[in-house]
Amino acid sequence: MTTTRRTLLRTSLLAPAIGALAARGARADGPLRVAFVYVAPIGDAGWTYQHELGRRAMDKALGDKVSSSYVEDVAEGADAERVIRKLATDGNQLIFTTSFGYMNPTLKVAQQFPKIYFDHATGYKRAANVGTYSARFYEGRYLAGLIAGRMSKSGIGGYVAAFPIPEVVQGINAFTLGAQSVNPKFTTKVVWTSSWFDPGKERAAADTMIAQGADIVTHHTDSTAVVQAGEEKGVYSIAYNSDMSKYGPKTCLTAVTMIWDSYYIATAKAAIEGKWQPTDVWGGIKDGMVALAPLNSVVPVEVAKDVTAKQAQIATGLLKPFQGPITDQDGKERIVKGAALTDQEILEMKWFAAGVQGKL
Amino acid sequence: MPESLPGAVALLAVLVATLRAATPLIIAGMGELIAEKSGVLNLGQEGMMLVGAAVGFIATAATGSPALGLLAAMAAGAAMALLFGVLTLTLTANQVATGLALTIFGIGLSALIGVRFVGTPIPGLATVLWPGLAHASPLWQQLLLLDPLVWFSLLLAPAAQWFLYRTRAGLIVRAVGESHDVAHALGYSVLRIRYLTTLFGGAMSGLAGAYLSLAYTPMWVENMVAGRGWIALALVVFSTWKPGWLAIGAWLFGFITIAQFEAEAAGLSVSPSLLATLPYLATIVVLVLISRDAVGLRLNAPAALGKPFRPTV
Numbered sequence: 001m002t003t004t005r006r007t008l009l010r011t012s013l014l015a016p017a018i019g020a021l022a023a024r025g026a027r028a029d030g031p032l033r034v035a036f037v038y039v040a041p042i043g044d045a046g047w048t049y050q051h052e053l054g055r056r057a058m059d060k061a062l063g064d065k066v067s068s069s070y071v072e073d074v075a076e077g078a079d080a081e082r083v084i085r086k087l088a089t090d091g092n093q094l095i096f097t098t099s100f101g102y103m104n105p106t107l108k109v110a111q112q113f114p115k116i117y118f119d120h121a122t123g124y125k126r127a128a129n130v131g132t133y134s135a136r137f138y139e140g141r142y143l144a145g146l147i148a149g150r151m152s153k154s155g156i157g158g159y160v161a162a163f164p165i166p167e168v169v170q171g172i173n174a175f176t177l178g179a180q181s182v183n184p185k186f187t188t189k190v191v192w193t194s195s196w197f198d199p200g201k202e203r204a205a206a207d208t209m210i211a212q213g214a215d216i217v218t219h220h221t222d223s224t225a226v227v228q229a230g231e232e233k234g235v236y237s238i239a240y241n242s243d244m245s246k247y248g249p250k251t252c253l254t255a256v257t258m259i260w261d262s263y264y265i266a267t268a269k270a271a272i273e274g275k276w277q278p279t280d281v282w283g284g285i286k287d288g289m290v291a292l293a294p295l296n297s298v299v300p301v302e303v304a305k306d307v308t309a310k311q312a313q314i315a316t317g318l319l320k321p322f323q324g325p326i327t328d329q330d331g332k333e334r335i336v337k338g339a340a341l342t343d344q345e346i347l348e349m350k351w352f353a354a355g356v357q358g359k360l
Numbered sequence: 361m362p363e364s365l366p367g368a369v370a371l372l373a374v375l376v377a378t379l380r381a382a383t384p385l386i387i388a389g390m391g392e393l394i395a396e397k398s399g400v401l402n403l404g405q406e407g408m409m410l411v412g413a414a415v416g417f418i419a420t421a422a423t424g425s426p427a428l429g430l431l432a433a434m435a436a437g438a439a440m441a442l443l444f445g446v447l448t449l450t451l452t453a454n455q456v457a458t459g460l461a462l463t464i465f466g467i468g469l470s471a472l473i474g475v476r477f478v479g480t481p482i483p484g485l486a487t488v489l490w491p492g493l494a495h496a497s498p499l500w501q502q503l504l505l506l507d508p509l510v511w512f513s514l515l516l517a518p519a520a521q522w523f524l525y526r527t528r529a530g531l532i533v534r535a536v537g538e539s540h541d542v543a544h545a546l547g548y549s550v551l552r553i554r555y556l557t558t559l560f561g562g563a564m565s566g567l568a569g570a571y572l573s574l575a576y577t578p579m580w581v582e583n584m585v586a587g588r589g590w591i592a593l594a595l596v597v598f599s600t601w602k603p604g605w606l607a608i609g610a611w612l613f614g615f616i617t618i619a620q621f622e623a624e625a626a627g628l629s630v631s632p633s634l635l636a637t638l639p640y641l642a643t644i645v646v647l648v649l650i651s652r653d654a655v656g657l658r659l660n661a662p663a664a665l666g667k668p669f670r671p672t673v
Contacts, residue, residue, distance in 0.1 A: 044479035194636035198586040208621040357627040
């Protein structure tokens with residue numbers, strides 16, 4: 001079953017009546033009703049697309065035990081609250097809200113529907129019936145940096161980033177540290193677009209950094225524009241969220257991707273069995289939540305081997321991307337040799353590592 | 361090698377990027393400027409650009425010819441404008457409300473028709489080498505490769521200026537925008553003229569949208585115009601309906617956007633939030649400064665803008 005926001009809003013006048021009926025019916029023994037709220041259109045790549053893949057995997061794995069639906073392109077804020085409330089009154093029993101800006105709307109609606117389970121992606125506020133989940137994107141970024149450090153000739157990377165929030169800063173630092181682990185002189189240029197999605201701006205930002213000497217570009221924005229810029233200019237790129245190799249068949253080296261499949265399957269299963277808990281899941285390479293897309297054939301075998309080895313070390317915890325010593329841009333030592341940043345320190349990261357050229 | 365990049369070439373790269381960023385704003389803005397000069401206020405730019413972007417992309421994907429894509433985009437933009445015209449000119453609906461509705465409609469419609477084409481590869485718009493530079497160094501050639509629509513946008517301001525102030529047709533358009541009753545009394549068909557300018561505005565918006573989906577970032581994704589229609593609209597008003605100032609405003613906006621990226625990439629220590637507001641701030645300040653002259657503003661603003669016209673035989 002698919003719903004768009006438009007049809008949803010059109011029927012919202014009838015919502016109270018239908019909702020009351022549906023809510024009563026929902027407790028029957030039928031399949032678990034699961035709903036997803038997406039921040040963007042699904043498209044064929046990107047943040048929302050990965051969540052949709054997770055939803056489909058859940059449907060496939062649990063068969064007739066679940067019945068899922070989604071609403072795409074829901075703006076963060078007041079719109080989101082209306083949509084989430086509508087999904088709750090419609091009798092959904094488990095609702096995934098997949099964008100940071102849904103945090104407060106999710107909590108607000110959750111308060112009014114204590115019997116419905118909510119899970120909110122990338123947030124930090126939880127409640128008796130609200131859990132959170134996110135992925136350690138930075139582990140994938142470290143591996144991407146490793147590849148960048150080995151493949152770049154100029155030793156300059158270009159990073160198109162949306163907003164200076166910890167989640168993005170972690171990625172930039174991990175990428176830079178990964179690259180510096182093989183090329184200590186590697187620097188990363190950062191350009192902010194102040195928008196998660198503006199292909200034109202992302203493109204112009206990538207073009208600018210390429211003109212200034214970056215010979216590998218990556219992005220923490222939602223479109224494929226940076227990969228396309230690289231392909232056109234003959235400059236390597238590393239994609240984010242989804243495999244974007246078809247947009248840069250010659251130059252896109254890999255992608256840092258998020259795989260939510262197993263998390264959605266496990267959470268839905270827990271809800272069916274009545275074992276759902278308001279957990280705080282922060283999975284990484286070890287959990288299969290973060291992975292690299294297949295490497296481009298231009299990546300030499302020894303580089304690929306190195307990546308595989310480091311990936312295994314990250315999975316076992318032998319290698320930590322934020323392992324000391326790390327100094328920041330101003331020369332201040334953030335973590336001493338032999339120690340690693342704690343999860344809390346990573347979650348609150350508001351500084352750039354030395355070698356990052358940009359400002360927060 | 362950034363160190364060895366000559367300053368002139370770097371500057372040139374910024375200028376080329378500026379021209380490219382300003383192109384959709386100039387094309388869409390100039391179409392709207394002509395329409396507003398005839399008294400039609402169409403706030404549907406964003407929607408018409410999106411439909412143009414989607415249709416242009418689909419036509420190119422289907423035929424393999426970007427030229428046909430551009431034509432299809434113009435036709436699609438004009439069709440959206442025709443819808444607007446029927447509602448506001450013939451049925452005298454409120455222009456502001458109808459224009460806003462057109463934008464919302466365009467966002468939904470473009471997403472609907474484009475949904476199967478997300479991620480389809482297409483041949484982008486071919487680029488044109490500056491005359492006489494075929495033997496220049498490859499670096500210069502790389503920088504100077506511009507697509508035809510950028511050239512087109514450069515010619516638009518003088519062309520619009522000439523049309524409005526040097527031709528009889530332009531005079532009639534302005535007369536209709538100034539006072540439709542007088543123009544009607546003089547024997548001009550107000551509605552026919554307004555239909556023509558509205559269709560022209562729609563076609564230009566469609567073209568501007570296609571520039572985004574065929575040349576600037578050759579791809580289609582939902583909502584890819586990302587607010588540029590609104591910026592084009594604002595530029596028309598802030599330029600006090602002067603084609604030259606519209607182009608200058610668009611270039612200024614494009615330049616500061618690009619300069620922001622350049623400054624950040626070069627490692628300039630300025631808050632990114634401040635830099636992100638600069639294009640808007642600077643464009644508004646400059647255009648407000650040039651439109652300080654209240655008398656000139658009143659002379660330039662089409663007096664009948666947004667007012668419905670009911671012909672009284």
